[in-house]
Amino acid sequence: MPDPLADVVSLLKPVPSISKRVTGGGCWIVEGDAGGSSLYCAMIEGSCVLRPAGRAPLRLAAGEFVLVPELFGFACTSLEPPGAGAARAPLELGPGVIRLGDPDAPADTVMLVGHCGFSSPNRDLLVALLPDVAHVRGADRQATLMRMIDDETRAGRAGRDMVLVRLLEVLLIEALRATADTGASPGLIRGLADPQLGVALREIHADPARPHSVPALAGAAAMSRSSFYERFRGKVGIAPMAYVTTWRMALAKGMLARKEAPIAEIAQRVGYGSASAFSAAFARHAGLPPGAYAGAVTGAGTEIAAEAGAG
Structure with missing residues (x-):
C-alpha cells in the first residue's frame, strides 16, 4: 500500500x-x-x-x-x-x-x-x-x-x-x-492516525485515476457516508473530494513541470475523462491552463539556473 x-x-x-x-x-x-x-x-x-x-x-x-x-x-x-x-x-x-x-x-x-x-x-x-x-x-x-x-x-x-x-x-x-496522537491541527497526519480514514487516504494515493466518490471511500473505510464525510473533514481539514482534487492537482503540477507526458495523458493519469475537463479543473486551482502553467514553470526554472550561473 x-x-x-x-x-x-x-x-x-x-x-x-x-x-x-x-x-x-x-x-x-x-x-x-x-x-x-x-x-x-x-x-x-x-x-x-x-x-x-x-x-x-x-x-x-x-x-x-x-x-x-x-x-x-x-x-x-x-x-x-x-x-x-x-x-x-x-x-x-x-x-x-x-x-x-x-x-x-x-x-x-x-x-x-x-x-x-x-x-x-x-x-x-x-x-x-x-x-x-x-x-x-x-x-x-x-x-x-x-x-x-x-x-x-x-x-x-x-x-x-x-x-x-x-x-x-x-x-x-x-x-x-510523532505528532499523530498529540492533538495536532487538522491535516493529513490526523487523518492517517485514524485507522478507518487511513484506509481511505491510502486508496486515494494508490490510484488517483480511479473515479473516487464519497460512497466508495466510505465503503473502503467501513463507515456510513455521513459519518465518513464529517470525520474526514474534521480530522483532515477538508472534505474528502476536495482532498482527492488537491492530490490530483499536486501530481499534475509535478508532471507538467517535468514535461512528463502530453496533457491528454496527464489528464487520464489523474482521473479526468478528457483533456478539456482536466484543463478546466486545473485552471480553477492553478489560475492558468495546463499548457500555460508548464511554460511558466519552465521559464522560472531557466531564470533561476541563469542567475545561479551568473553568481
Whole structure:
C-alpha cells in the first residue's frame, strides 16, 4: 500500500538552507522573518520560548523538537526575556555557530536550528495538508538526525546535497508522524492516525485515476457516508473530494513541470475523462491552463539556473 505521508514529503522536495548551533546565556531574544520557510529546532540543553507569528507560544525544553512547516515572523526568547532595549544582536562565533545573550554568561541553552525551503511547484497545496506545528517530546531520533544534518552541512563530502535532501525528508517524516496522537491541527497526519480514514487516504494515493466518490471511500473505510464525510473533514481539514482534487492537482503540477507526458495523458493519469475537463479543473486551482502553467514553470526554472550561473 502507498504511504501518503511519504508521498507528500517527497513531492514537497525539501531544500536545505541554514543549519546552526545556537547557544544562549542570561536573558536574550532573537526576532526575524523566515519568509515562509520551514523551521525545525532540537533542544539539546536548557529551555526557551518560541513565538511564531499568529500561533500560540511554545515552551521548549531539553529533549524536545519542534517543526513549523511554514514560518513567517517569529521571536525566540529565554524563559525570562530581556527588558526593553536590553536585547543584544546575535554573535557569530564561527560558521553556523551563534551565541545569544550575554557572551560572558554561562551557556545554559543549546539548540540545533535549521531552515529549509520546498522547491515543489505544489508547495502551497501540500503544506496546507501538514499541521501548523509539530511539537515532539522525547525527540532523541529527531535530535540525532539534526546532528547528522549539521555535520553534513559543514563537511565537503561527495554527494552532500543528495544526503542532505534525504536526511531532511526523514527528519520531516519522523517529526510529523510523532505528532499523530498529540492533538495536532487538522491535516493529513490526523487523518492517517485514524485507522478507518487511513484506509481511505491510502486508496486515494494508490490510484488517483480511479473515479473516487464519497460512497466508495466510505465503503473502503467501513463507515456510513455521513459519518465518513464529517470525520474526514474534521480530522483532515477538508472534505474528502476536495482532498482527492488537491492530490490530483499536486501530481499534475509535478508532471507538467517535468514535461512528463502530453496533457491528454496527464489528464487520464489523474482521473479526468478528457483533456478539456482536466484543463478546466486545473485552471480553477492553478489560475492558468495546463499548457500555460508548464511554460511558466519552465521559464522560472531557466531564470533561476541563469542567475545561479551568473553568481
